[in-house]
Amino acid sequence: MQEEEPKLKKVVDAADGLSLGISMVVAVLLGVAIGLGLKSLFGIAWLLWIGVFWGVAAAVLNVYKAYQRQKRSMDELAKDPRYAYDPNKKIDDDDDDKY
16 A cells, blocks of 8 residues: 655655755855854954854755755655666657657
């Protein structure tokens, strides 16, 4: 028996992709805010750039984690025999002629 796909799976997948973009922006903004806070607290101008660097590094880390999740998902999908690549399998092109 084939397992039924959840009804809101497409919505959850879309929200996951959107959350990556939002998390990147939030990470950079938080880094800038931390940098501004450190700059005003200690009066050293280059601390702002440390905060910006932390924010950008956090955004890159978020992208890397999302990539790892996608890769794991694709590796699981590749284990399914329906999607396995077989170079010796012949492709039936007769179905295209029906329309």
